[in-house]
Amino acid sequence: MATPTSTGIGAPGTAPAPANLGRSPMASQPSAQPAAIPFTRGSTLATMKDFTATQNIGTTQQYQLQTNAFLESLILDVSCVVSGNAVTSVTFGKDAPWTIFSQIRLDDPAGQSIIAPISGFQLYLLNIFLSDTDCNFDPTRDPGYFITAPTSSVGAAGSFEFRLVVPIEHRRRDALGALNNSAANQRYLLTITTATTLASTTDQSVAVYTTAPTTVPTFVTISCYQQYWTSPPAVITSSAGQTAVQATPAGLGTVAFIRSETHNEVNGGGTPQIQLSNVGDIISNIIWTLRTSTNNQRDQYSTSSTINGSYTNWPTEFDFLVNDYQTQALSSDDWTRWCGRFYGLYSGVSNYASGLASGAGTTVTSGQLPAACFPMFMFNGLFDTNVNFGAANQYLPTDATTKLQVRGSTFGSGSTNLQVLSRLIRPVSGAALYS
Numbered sequence: 001m002a003t004p005t006s007t008g009i010g011a012p013g014t015a016p017a018p019a020n021l022g023r024s025p026m027a028s029q030p031s032a033q034p035a036a037i038p039f040t041r042g043s044t045l046a047t048m049k050d051f052t053a054t055q056n057i058g059t060t061q062q063y064q065l066q067t068n069a070f071l072e073s074l075i076l077d078v079s080c081v082v083s084g085n086a087v088t089s090v091t092f093g094k095d096a097p098w099t100i101f102s103q104i105r106l107d108d109p110a111g112q113s114i115i116a117p118i119s120g121f122q123l124y125l126l127n128i129f130l131s132d133t134d135c136n137f138d139p140t141r142d143p144g145y146f147i148t149a150p151t152s153s154v155g156a157a158g159s160f161e162f163r164l165v166v167p168i169e170h171r172r173r174d175a176l177g178a179l180n181n182s183a184a185n186q187r188y189l190l191t192i193t194t195a196t197t198l199a200s201t202t203d204q205s206v207a208v209y210t211t212a213p214t215t216v217p218t219f220v221t222i223s224c225y226q227q228y229w230t231s232p233p234a235v236i237t238s239s240a241g242q243t244a245v246q247a248t249p250a251g252l253g254t255v256a257f258i259r260s261e262t263h264n265e266v267n268g269g270g271t272p273q274i275q276l277s278n279v280g281d282i283i284s285n286i287i288w289t290l291r292t293s294t295n296n297q298r299d300q301y302s303t304s305s306t307i308n309g310s311y312t313n314w315p316t317e318f319d320f321l322v323n324d325y326q327t328q329a330l331s332s333d334d335w336t337r338w339c340g341r342f343y344g345l346y347s348g349v350s351n352y353a354s355g356l357a358s359g360a361g362t363t364v365t366s367g368q369l370p371a372a373c374f375p376m377f378m379f380n381g382l383f384d385t386n387v388n389f390g391a392a393n394q395y396l397p398t399d400a401t402t403k404l405q406v407r408g409s410t411f412g413s414g415s416t417n418l419q420v421l422s423r424l425i426r427p428v429s430g431a432a433l434y435s
Contacts, residue, residue: 042232042245074166093207109186129375175249204297251432269413281424299372313412
């Protein structure tokens, strides 16, 4: 029987094999167009000194920021120096030294607030609890952090120096949220209001000192540094040719806002229904702070053998609902434990944000959670620790009709108000945010 004739490539026969072996892995293929080099690889992350100022206590000053290319964050180095003190018991307030600023605001050139007015203590909370660029860091761990209130009549008692970041860019890996800052006639505006007084006061929400030095400082020194991305070259040339560079940060036009609201529904305690007003964008964190009728201080923490018994006024269970559906039932003990793990704050919970035990002394204990301050870090990760990567795993999308509520949570009778800080992202596209 005759063998069937094969017509496949390489089959026996007299016909030559086709000259075009396009399907062969050995075929010569045209070179693919090289992908553009990412912006954060082609650009340089730079630092510049914007201004140094001595601002009097009890004043408001607006600072026009210098232009560069793409603004990432601001760093505030703050110093307040005491001399000639003779008081043997100088004591800082429970929210000090961050209370040296009563208000901070950042506006864009059109006058829209990017960071709505917040207190210095709230900026301190953002530095600890945001996952954004240059945050997720306890400011008392800064090697340059200094605060002193020795229990003797030391002339410099009451002096302090610290560093806080004003968060602008949302994440560093692709510079999402960096702001275009290249127009000399369109300047971003940083407005700072210093504490009304440095005299002794019992109001813990504003007190720098509860027992002030003999002579209180009359001014504070502020040095502001910008971190920014340079404009990268259009192409990078190598022996293989030229490769284009992405010219702008990912999703240029994306803005990350900070918004603040205060709810008095908790005054006197009970089980109020609280609905948040700051919705309409994508939320990456909400930070809650409970204040009480005792000198307007945060609810105080003490270790307890009773489950969820460390707070007097904070709810034993905090219930959070989205559009009438409960998404979180957070017991105070578990929430505290999760915050310690997520942020690496393993030194316990402190009623004094300075790191000084009882607001006095010279020994700073860092790595503590501030009492009665609870971040909803679960919107920004699925893991135990936060690595400032901006994975966008669990963000909370909202629109103008979204109901975000606290319901069924019982507050103690000493409660006066619940302060709420929100980080809201307004991306140019979902693809830019979730990439």
